Amino acid sequence: MSRNILILPGDGIGPEITAEAVKILEAARSEGLDITLSEGKVGGAGYDAAGHPLPKDTLDAAKAADAILLGAVGGPQWDKLEDISLRPERGLLGLRKELELFANLRPAILYPQLAEASSLKPEVVSGLDIMIVRELTGGIYFGQPRGIETRDGQQVGYNTYVYSESEIERIGRTAFEMAQKRNKKLCSVDKANVLEVTMLWRDVMERISADYPDVELSHMYVDNAAMQLVRAPKQFDVVVTGNMFGDILSDEAAMLTGSIGMLPSASLNASGQGMYEPCHGSAPDIAGQGIANPLATILSVAMMLRYSLNEAAWAERIEKAVGVVLDEGLRTADIAYAGTRKVSTSEMGDAVLAAF
């Protein structure tokens, strides 16, 4: 049975980079991978085309898809929208929530060919391979009540950081299972010395750990985690945390590698349906110039094949092709340095295709 893949290029560099990833998907299809591709609009592109960052036909197509490949959303032209429910980010958040993509997997891996690019000392980051598991459909991103209102003659803004036991348990089990497949170390990050919601988080992680006796569970406060990622990132294997802390720590961890243009991500729901996107954003400042790095998006396709389509062999072929291209010294501007060959977005995509 053919699997439906929905491509959502989005905004900024999104269209350029997804175009390169689609080349790979099409090559795989022509070699026998049974997939059907379609395209939709989301984010600022959705707003421009249909007046909403998550148009109804996009949402319907997303629900019907086996997997989604998303480029990136956002740009300065939409930041002035007074009604924040129309901003590009809402399209992304809406997809996550509507499809219940609660498990966000964000690997931070240092490619040996790119060790130079890190701002950290080589001995601190060489061989780095962390998996951050971020809860993606709860926490302060979606908590009610929220808003800005007038109280005692002045404006007050408020949001609610909330998690239920079952939400915590669900992401916790995903993280424990991930740790079982890796080095069997799980670090749960919270602020249990201050926030009640994360005290519950810690309690639930403790409770379910009994079901994973082969995994070593530890707890760390978020401020300490932010420090330890800088001091000694290789102490981590799998990290699990809530939506907001995960947003911050996964970006910090990604930047340790110096090559955020290389890092894919997966957002999964309970039935394995997933949305795949590069960790970097829409980079409006370089959009349309053909210099963006398509590798994070291409590697997101590999994650898609592995996690949603159960096609690990195809995933490995893609990852191998990326390795070959890096070995050949090809680099987009963000990862280029003296002695390497600087290439454009499409040259990079073509090179991966050739090595595929």
Place this chain on the structure above:
Amino acid sequence: MSRNILILPGDGIGPEITAEAVKILEAARSEGLDITLSEGKVGGAGYDAAGHPLPKDTLDAAKAADAILLGAVGGPQWDKLEDISLRPERGLLGLRKELELFANLRPAILYPQLAEASSLKPEVVSGLDIMIVRELTGGIYFGQPRGIETRDGQQVGYNTYVYSESEIERIGRTAFEMAQKRNKKLCSVDKANVLEVTMLWRDVMERISADYPDVELSHMYVDNAAMQLVRAPKQFDVVVTGNMFGDILSDEAAMLTGSIGMLPSASLNASGQGMYEPCHGSAPDIAGQGIANPLATILSVAMMLRYSLNEAAWAERIEKAVGVVLDEGLRTADIAYAGTRKVSTSEMGDAVLAAF
């Protein structure tokens, strides 16, 4: 008129490191600085002595003091306390709130003598000098409602992230004034693309910026800030943010220097009264061994002299003495490396005293 300084050693390494800082204060007094020192209990020490992490006589003494020097609070022996209002951290949070110490100043400075200690490449951090201004008495740390309760048969934990215009304006003005005294660049960190409370934060920062035309204001999302601190920290001069983001980012920034044992902090209220403490914690694992680094606490005394006692000349004398000791190659274990002389907590304190 003699100024009252309250010493709160607290827990873990707190007593050892404050003892060294007190040596310096006593030396200054014997040379003519008009101060009176007294001591109180807070945190786990407060709980053990009086059944509460912020005993009433400590709070009264704190209110009456011109400045407070705090060591650190917390330790595993109190983590099991069921009633979280009795945990050591509540003593610290209570002091902040009761004295309205809303402005937390956390410098992240790389000492040239300690450049080796950073996990970042020297060119990325050499000359680093960032001032993080963290709001300390509001935000999610203190927001109501909060708690853990049963809803639909399962436990739910929740906290409230809330700021009023006046709270934002107050910390904003502190940060702008700080930027005016430094390199006139202020970066306000928020998550205005997701959280209403930080949309208000951004609006207020924009509005008051009109009063500081000489300061260049920029805005950054917290996830990007966590990345940029790793990628290119020297782009920052003054950073202003809320309580929770400030907790995370100030620790990350501190760790960029590799020497968190060197970094002091100040927490001020509107009348200039302040509490001063090292950025590092109570380090229960090394408590009582005489190996902790007292320099952050000694430098906190310098901040106290500068900000609460208006004694900049004395502050400089302390900072200079610390520089001399570092130049001599003296190092506590946390900052020692080949070719330096490893000393104990009290040897370090005595060396600063000798250079004072």
